Amino acid sequence: MSLSQKAFKNGEEIIKEGDIGKSFYLLTEGKAGVYANYEKNNPFRIAVLEPGEYFGEMAILEAYPRNATVVAVGNVNVIEIPADEMSTFFEENPEQVFELMKHIGKRIQLMTDDYNESEALLKEARGTTANTQSESFFSKIKKHINMYQSNKNPVNEPNEEALRAELIELFGTLSDKTEAFEKDTIVYSEGDTEDCMFVLQRGTVGMYTNCGEANEAKTSELNAISFFGEVEMATGEPRSVTAVSETDDTRIEVIYPEDLAEMVQTNPAKVNLILRYLSYRLRRLNIDFLKNCKEITESYNK
Numbered sequence: 001m002s003l004s005q006k007a008f009k010n011g012e013e014i015i016k017e018g019d020i021g022k023s024f025y026l027l028t029e030g031k032a033g034v035y036a037n038y039e040k041n042n043p044f045r046i047a048v049l050e051p052g053e054y055f056g057e058m059a060i061l062e063a064y065p066r067n068a069t070v071v072a073v074g075n076v077n078v079i080e081i082p083a084d085e086m087s088t089f090f091e092e093n094p095e096q097v098f099e100l101m102k103h104i105g106k107r108i109q110l111m112t113d114d115y116n117e118s119e120a121l122l123k124e125a126r127g128t129t130a131n132t133q134s135e136s137f138f139s140k141i142k143k144h145i146n147m148y149q150s151n152k153n154p155v156n157e158p159n160e161e162a163l164r165a166e167l168i169e170l171f172g173t174l175s176d177k178t179e180a181f182e183k184d185t186i187v188y189s190e191g192d193t194e195d196c197m198f199v200l201q202r203g204t205v206g207m208y209t210n211c212g213e214a215n216e217a218k219t220s221e222l223n224a225i226s227f228f229g230e231v232e233m234a235t236g237e238p239r240s241v242t243a244v245s246e247t248d249d250t251r252i253e254v255i256y257p258e259d260l261a262e263m264v265q266t267n268p269a270k271v272n273l274i275l276r277y278l279s280y281r282l283r284r285l286n287i288d289f290l291k292n293c294k295e296i297t298e299s300y301n302k
Contacts, residue, residue: 190209
């Protein structure tokens, strides 16, 4: 395939919020700002993209309208990858699958931090002794108010049921990379830095913080078919929890970055689904974060 290279001058819009995505992009030179509400009175800058980063992929992976406007900062060069040539692009550049995973994984990590911060602020706002009109409280929540004011448009809820049906269809069959775990076996420990992700194909896996200690807490429970550990694989960050099999004969497929490159050639639909799942996680986090921002703003305006 022949990739299209495009150049943009400072201030030019590369993609526009609300548009239907027909391509995604790889930034090769310069920087680009990501904005919500860009063409209105109160634009909010969400991020600044650096060379080597992808953008616009969520609209392609999930077939949703663009959720932000991307604007050139200085002179910018990008590679445009049409939606109908995504599979071909990855087949010819299999190493780029993991690069895109790393990009989405980092965004999930940053959005998780923002979401956790918003949860803490909501807890403070709901407290019986909270002074939501104080300057100190406003300074803490200003970012969240700005984010809410810039994202008042109705959001499309991601289709979890359809995604789950595809997960079952494509990952429900045991493979030669599937491993068996007996009950109460640790799959990985909090703080580990293994370079792999997991697909729970049978059984149940519990996620724990401070596993085995007096202050142990179960944060979630996964059932078949579920991905886990994919963000840490993408970002290289230590595991944030301990994963424990909670049923006998738990079956888990282990996937390494090099497996993705092979999968692009043998089963590209699986690779596409992994990317779509990551995109779904990011969109779900963003929706939940904006709901918190809305409640924080309303608490302050009471």
